[in-house]
Amino acid sequence: RAKAAGKSRYEIFHPAMREAAQARVALENELRRAVMHQEFRVYYQPIIDISSGVLVGFEALVRWEHPTRGILPPAAFLDVAEEAGLNDAIGWQVLEQVCRQLAEWRRTLPQAMALSVSVNLSARQFMLPDLYVRIVQLLEQYRLPPSALKLELTESALMEYSRDAAAVLMRLREYGIQIAIDDFGVGYSSLSYLVQLPIDQIKIDRNFIVQLEQAQHSQAIVSAIVNLARSLNLEVVAEGLETTGQIERMRAVGCQYGQGYLIGYPLPADDATQVLINRTTFHPPA
Ligand code: C2E
Ligand code: MG
Ligand code: MG
Ligand code: MG
16 A cells, blocks of 8 residues: 555656655654664553453553654654654664663563553564564563563464464564454454464454444454454453443454553653553442
C-alpha cells in the first residue's frame, strides 16, 4: 500500500498536489530532526484483568512531542515516517524507552515485577535481520526478564512475511518474549494461520467492540474468537473498551483482559508511574 501511494505521487503530479507534496517533504525533514533530537515519547495505556480490575500491564503507544504542534498521535506521522525509512529508528527509540522505564519501575516498585509492557512492531521492523539480537541486547542491558516484554504484530505484518514469520516468532518466544496478534479480526483473519503461528495472545480489534451493543453478529463473532483463543490456550485482550456494557459483555463471553478509554487513556510515563504507586484498581468487579 505504501509503495502504491508513493508511486502515484510521482505519476499524477497536478499543481493542486504541489502544496500537499511540499508539506510532506517538510514533514519528512521535521521527522528526521525529531529522530535525531529524540522527540518521541512513549505513552502507556493500562491493560487490566477484566474480572478483578487489576492492572496486568501497559501497551506502549508512541507520541511525537512536537516543539510547536504539541503531542502528535501515530496517525499524524507513522505512515510518512515509514515511507521516509525512519520507522526503524523510531521503533528502536520506543523499545529503548520502554526497557529503561521498565527497569526503573522494577527497581523502585515491587508491584512492577509482574508487569509486562506490550510494544507495537511494524511489519518492516519485524523483518529486520538484527531484530532478535538487538531486543535480547536491550533486555540484557536493562536486566529485564523476557517476560516483561510483549511484542504486538498485526495479522497483515505476519502474512506479508508468512514464510519467515514463524521462524522469527519462534526464536523470540524460545527466549521468552510473548507475542500478540494486534487488531485481530480485521485483516486476513486466516484461522489456519492462527493455529500455526507461535503466538501467546490475540487482541480483538476495537471495531468488534464498538458494535457489541448494536449488532448481534458482533457478539457472535467476539464470542467465537474468545472460544477459539481459549481452546488454543491463547490469552485474549479486548481493545477499545469505552462503556460498562462492553466490559460486561466481554466478561460474559469469557474474555480475560481489556484496555480502553473507560479503563484508562494512554498516559505519559509519570502518570503511569502514579497508577503503579497507587495500585489503582480500574473497575469494580461485579
Ligand atoms: P493499536 O496498536 O491497535 O493501538 C490501540 C489504539 O487505540 C491506540 O491509538 C489507542 O490510543 C487507541 N485506543 C485505546 N483505547 C481506545 C478506546 O477506548 N477508544 C478509541 N477510540 N481508541 C482507543 P494510537 O495511540 O493513536 O495508536 C494508533 C496505532 O498506531 C496503534 O494501534 C499502532 O498500530 C500504531 N502504533 C502506536 N505506537 C506504535 C509504535 O511504537 N510502533 C509502531 N510500529 N506502531 C505504533
Ligand atoms: Mg497495539
Ligand atoms: Mg490494536
Ligand atoms: Mg488498532
